[in-house]
Amino acid sequence: MISLGIEGTAHSIAIGIVENKDNACIVLSNMIKTFHPESGGIHPREAANHHAKYVADVIKDSMKKAEIDFKDIDLVSFSQGPGLGPCLRTAATAARTLSLQLEKPIMGVNHCVAHLEIGRGTIDSCDDPVLLYTSGANTQVIAFAEGKYRVFGETLDIGIGNCLDKFGRTIGLPFPSGPVIEKYAKKGRKYLPLPYSIKGMDIAFSGLLTAAQQYYKNGETVEDVCYSIQETTFAALTEVTERAMAQLEKKEVLLGGGVAANQRLRGMVEEMAKERDARCFAPRIDLCIDNGAMIAWLGLVMYQSGIRMMLEDTGIDQRFRTDMVDVSWR
Amino acid sequence: MNDEKLIYQGAEAKIILSTFLSKTVVKKHRIKKTYRIKEIDEVLISSRTKEEAKLIHLARKQGVCVPSLFDVDLTNGIITMSYIKGxxxxxxxxxxxxxxxxxxxxxxxxxxxxxxxxxxxxxxxxxxxxxxxxxxxxxxxxxxxxxxxxxxxxxxxxxxxxxxxxxxxxxxxxxxxxxxxxxxxxxxxxxxxxxxxxxxxxxxxxxx
Incomplete structure (x- = not known):
C-alpha cells in the first residue's frame, strides 16, 4: 500500500510518500518547502499563502522523486492538527482535492502522534518508546499507556523551539534560530545560572527566557548565554523524559521534532538512556522535523487497522490533543 | 553499613533500605547525572536535598504524615528517614x-x-x-x-x-x-x- 501525506501545521508545507513492507515504513520521497518570514515570527496567514502557492509544486517534486504515478497512490493523508488554523486548512484543502480527483480514500491524522509512529515505523528495534517531542510550538513527553498515546509531561508556557527562536530574535537572528544558537553554545565556557523550572513532569521556559535576555542585555557574551540556555533547558527536558521512563518502566526513548536535530540535546538523552540501560533512538533529520512522510505513514497505519474517514470528518482541529486519538492499531 | 539494600531506583534518586542507630531506615540518595554539567547538577542535588528535608519537617508540624528525619547530608545528597511500611x-x-x-x-x-x-x-x-x-x-x-x-x-x-x-x-x-x-x-x-x-x-x- 502506498500513502501520500501532506503536512502543513506550521511553517512548512511538506509532502511524503511511503510504502508498507512487512509493517516497516519505506520512505519513497519526503519533500519540504519552508516559509521563511522576512522578519519576526511566523504569521499564520502569510505561512498559509506560502503553502497554497507551493503545495502543487511540492506534490509534483515528491511524485517525481518517488518515481510513481498518481494511479499508484492508495491513500491521501494529511495533518488534521494541532497547528495554525490557516495552514491546516490549506493542507486539508489540498488533501481533499487530491482525494476527490484520484478517487482515493482520505485520512486526517494527529501531527504529534505521527512524530512517534514514524520512529516505530522506520527504526527496526523501536517498539514502545517514550517520545521526547521538541519543536517550535510543541514540547511534550508522550508514551503509550492504556490504549492511548498520553502526554506525561509538557510545557506549561512556550515550546522549547519557540523559546530558542525568541531569544534568537533578541540577538538579531532570523527564524529558525536553533542551529545558530547551537553553534554559539559550542563556544560558550561560562555557565550563567538560569531558572530550572520543573513542576511534576511539566516544564516551563518563559522565566528562563526573560533571565537569558537580561544576561545578554547586561553584557554577557552571546556564546555564554546560548551555552547556558542549552545546558539548562536540555537538562530539564532530559530529566522529565527520564521521569516518564521511570514511572512507566519503559526501556526506549525516541527523539522527535525540529529541536531533536540539536547534537547537545541528543547527546544528553543518549547519556541518560545509557545510564538507565535503555535504548535511545532518533529518526534521520528529515523524519524528525515536520515532514510529509510521517503523516503518510500514520495515515497508512490507521487505514490498515480499519479506520475510515468520510469527507465530512476531515475538518481541521487546531487544538487536536495527542490523547484524543483512539489508538486502535496497537 | 553493610546491610544496605536498594529497594527502588527512581529517575532522580536511589532509595536504599538501611539501618541507623538500630532502626530500619530509608536513605534517599540523589544520583549525580552525567548528562548535565556539574554546575547544574551540584546545585540541583544540594538544593533539592535541603528543600526536601525542610518541607518534610514543616509538613510534620502541620500534622501531615511524613517520614521522620534522622540525617541530612547536603554534600552527597542523602536524606536518612524512617521506613514507612505499607x-x-x-x-x-x-x-x-x-x-x-x-x-x-x-x-x-x-x-x-x-x-x-x-x-x-x-x-x-x-x-x-x-x-x-x-x-x-x-x-x-x-x-x-x-x-x-x-x-x-x-x-x-x-x-x-x-x-x-x-x-x-x-x-x-x-x-x-x-x-x-x-x-x-x-x-x-x-x-x-x-x-x-x-x-x-x-x-x-x-x-x-
Whole structure:
C-alpha cells in the first residue's frame, strides 16, 4: 500500500510518500518547502499563502522523486492538527482535492502522534518508546499507556523551539534560530545560572527566557548565554523524559521534532538512556522535523487497522490533543 | 553499613533500605547525572536535598504524615528517614473498592489542604508519592517542593495530581473530585478561587 501525506501545521508545507513492507515504513520521497518570514515570527496567514502557492509544486517534486504515478497512490493523508488554523486548512484543502480527483480514500491524522509512529515505523528495534517531542510550538513527553498515546509531561508556557527562536530574535537572528544558537553554545565556557523550572513532569521556559535576555542585555557574551540556555533547558527536558521512563518502566526513548536535530540535546538523552540501560533512538533529520512522510505513514497505519474517514470528518482541529486519538492499531 | 539494600531506583534518586542507630531506615540518595554539567547538577542535588528535608519537617508540624528525619547530608545528597511500611497508593488505587477509594481521595485532599494552608507546596503529588500505612496516607518525595503562598503554585500542585490520575488511573480519574471535596473541608482559603485556578491551568495547557 502506498500513502501520500501532506503536512502543513506550521511553517512548512511538506509532502511524503511511503510504502508498507512487512509493517516497516519505506520512505519513497519526503519533500519540504519552508516559509521563511522576512522578519519576526511566523504569521499564520502569510505561512498559509506560502503553502497554497507551493503545495502543487511540492506534490509534483515528491511524485517525481518517488518515481510513481498518481494511479499508484492508495491513500491521501494529511495533518488534521494541532497547528495554525490557516495552514491546516490549506493542507486539508489540498488533501481533499487530491482525494476527490484520484478517487482515493482520505485520512486526517494527529501531527504529534505521527512524530512517534514514524520512529516505530522506520527504526527496526523501536517498539514502545517514550517520545521526547521538541519543536517550535510543541514540547511534550508522550508514551503509550492504556490504549492511548498520553502526554506525561509538557510545557506549561512556550515550546522549547519557540523559546530558542525568541531569544534568537533578541540577538538579531532570523527564524529558525536553533542551529545558530547551537553553534554559539559550542563556544560558550561560562555557565550563567538560569531558572530550572520543573513542576511534576511539566516544564516551563518563559522565566528562563526573560533571565537569558537580561544576561545578554547586561553584557554577557552571546556564546555564554546560548551555552547556558542549552545546558539548562536540555537538562530539564532530559530529566522529565527520564521521569516518564521511570514511572512507566519503559526501556526506549525516541527523539522527535525540529529541536531533536540539536547534537547537545541528543547527546544528553543518549547519556541518560545509557545510564538507565535503555535504548535511545532518533529518526534521520528529515523524519524528525515536520515532514510529509510521517503523516503518510500514520495515515497508512490507521487505514490498515480499519479506520475510515468520510469527507465530512476531515475538518481541521487546531487544538487536536495527542490523547484524543483512539489508538486502535496497537 | 553493610546491610544496605536498594529497594527502588527512581529517575532522580536511589532509595536504599538501611539501618541507623538500630532502626530500619530509608536513605534517599540523589544520583549525580552525567548528562548535565556539574554546575547544574551540584546545585540541583544540594538544593533539592535541603528543600526536601525542610518541607518534610514543616509538613510534620502541620500534622501531615511524613517520614521522620534522622540525617541530612547536603554534600552527597542523602536524606536518612524512617521506613514507612505499607502500600504505594499507585499500586492499590484501582484495585480497592469504590467507597474506600472515595475515602482515600478525601483523605488525600484534606492532607494537601493542610500543606497548602501553610504555603507548603509538594511539587510532585502523584499516587506514586503516597504510601497507605495503617489507614493513613504518608506523603513522600518532597523533592520538587517549595514554600510559596501564591494561589498559582497551589493550583499547579493540585493540577499535577489531576494529570497523574488521568494518565496513571485513567479509569478512576474522575475521583479527583473527591480529592477536591476533601481539600475543601480543610482549606482555609476560598475554594472557589482554587477551583477556578485549576480550570485556568487546564485551559492554559496547549490545545485544550
Amino acid at each position: 502500600d504505594r497508593v499507585k499500586d492499590i488505587f484501582d484495585t480497592i473498592d469504590k467507597k474506600k477509594r472515595k475515602d482515600l481521595c478525601i483523605m488525600i485532599g484534606k492532607n494537601i489542604a493542610r500543606l497548602h494552608n501553610n504555603d507548603l507546596i509538594h511539587g510532585d503529588i502523584t499516587t506514586s508519592n503516597m504510601i497507605l500505612s495503617d489507614n493513613k496516607v504518608f506523603f513522600i518525595d518532597f523533592g520538587l517542593g517549595e514554600i510559596n503562598h501564591e494561589l498559582e503554585s497551589k493550583g499547579v500542585d493540585l493540577h499535577v495530581l489531576m494529570e497523574a490520575m488521568e494518565s496513571t488511573h485513567s479509569k478512576n480519574a474522575n475521583d479527583f473530585e473527591f480529592v477536591l471535596e476533601g481539600y475543601e473541608k480543610e482549606y482555609h482559603g476560598d475554594i472557589k478561587r482554587v477551583k477556578k485556578k485549576i480550570e485556568d491551568i487546564v485551559k492554559r495547557g496547549r490545545y485544550r
